[in-house]
Amino acid sequence: MQFAMFRRVAAIGAVSALTFAGIGAATTGPAWAASSKVSVVHGIPGTPVDVYVNGKKTLDNFQPGDVAGPLTLPEGTYDIALTKPGEAVDKAILTVDDAAVPGGANISLAAHLSADGKPRITPFVNDVSKVDAGEARLIVRHTAAAPAVDVRAGGKPVFEDLTNPKEAKADVAAGMVKADVVLAGTDTVAIGPADLNLREGTATIVYAIGSAQDKNLELVAQTVTGLHSAPGGVPSGTGGQAGTGVDTWWYVLAGAGVLLLLGGGARVATARTGRR
Numbered sequence: 001m002q003f004a005m006f007r008r009v010a011a012i013g014a015v016s017a018l019t020f021a022g023i024g025a026a027t028t029g030p031a032w033a034a035s036s037k038v039s040v041v042h043g044i045p046g047t048p049v050d051v052y053v054n055g056k057k058t059l060d061n062f063q064p065g066d067v068a069g070p071l072t073l074p075e076g077t078y079d080i081a082l083t084k085p086g087e088a089v090d091k092a093i094l095t096v097d098d099a100a101v102p103g104g105a106n107i108s109l110a111a112h113l114s115a116d117g118k119p120r121i122t123p124f125v126n127d128v129s130k131v132d133a134g135e136a137r138l139i140v141r142h143t144a145a146a147p148a149v150d151v152r153a154g155g156k157p158v159f160e161d162l163t164n165p166k167e168a169k170a171d172v173a174a175g176m177v178k179a180d181v182v183l184a185g186t187d188t189v190a191i192g193p194a195d196l197n198l199r200e201g202t203a204t205i206v207y208a209i210g211s212a213q214d215k216n217l218e219l220v221a222q223t224v225t226g227l228h229s230a231p232g233g234v235p236s237g238t239g240g241q242a243g244t245g246v247d248t249w250w251y252v253l254a255g256a257g258v259l260l261l262l263g264g265g266a267r268v269a270t271a272r273t274g275r276r
Helices: 012-017
Strands: 035-042 049-053 056-062 067-074 076-083 094-101 106-113 119-125 135-142 149-153 156-162 167-173 175-183 189-198 203-209 218-224
Touching: 035 056, 035 218, 067 076, 094 106, 094 119, 106 203, 135 156, 135 189, 156 167, 189 203, 189 218
Parallel strands: 035 106, 135 203
Antiparallel strands: 035 067, 049 056, 049 076, 076 094, 106 119, 135 167, 149 156, 149 175, 175 189, 203 218
16 A cells, blocks of 8 residues: 655745735724734645635635645634635535634644545644744644554654644754654554655644545645744745645644634534535
C-alpha cells in the first residue's frame, strides 16, 4: 500500500485569485477595526471547489492539496461556502455561517475529511508567539480520515496518539528533519518519510490529509514567518509553502492544543453532500 508523499504547495495563483472585492462593506465590523490573517487549506481528496465569501465567489477551482493566503480580512462576520466548480452557492458542499473574525488573529481554515470520512471545515488559530533564537515551531494537525497516529522525527515519536481533528506542537531546534507518520503505537508507516526544513523563527504547520481507506494520504505544509525573538513585525506567513492559518471561528477545544475560538453567534453549519 503506497501513500502520497509530503508536498509543499506554492499557491501564488490561488492567492492572487483571492482578492475579496468589496468584502469590507459586507462585514459587520467598523472600517477602523483591526484585521486578521486568514489562510485556507484544501484537504478533501478529489474535490476541487469554488470558494464563496459572503455570497461572492473568491476562488475558482481550488484544488485538493493547495494552500491559499494569507488574506487580510477586517474584523467582522463572514459566511463561507464551498461548492463544486461552477455550482451555485445554494448547492454548497460545506458552509460556515456567521463566522466571527476578530482583530489581530492568525488563522487557518482547513477543509478536510473527518475521522469517518465526512467532509468538514475546521478552523485553527495559529500560534505566532515568539520562539527562542535558533529554534523553530513544528505544528502537526490530523485532518485525515485515518485512525490515531504518531508523528516521528528521525525514527523517534515526537507526537503520540494524535486524533482527527486535533493538533500537537513543539518548539524545536531549527534545521532539516526527516519525519513520517505511523499508526499509533506501531511502526506501520502511513505517510512519508518526508524532509522538513524547520527554519529559524518560523512555524511549520503540517496537515495529514486524505483517506487511509482510499490510500491517498499525504502531507501538506504551510509556514508562518516572523516568529524571531527580536522585534520583526507582525507574523504573516506565506501562501502555500507557508501560509498562515485559516479562519478564526471561535471555539475553544481542549486536547492537543487545538485552540479554536468561536465568537458570539458564530456556528459551523452541518456538512452536507454536494448535489450532483
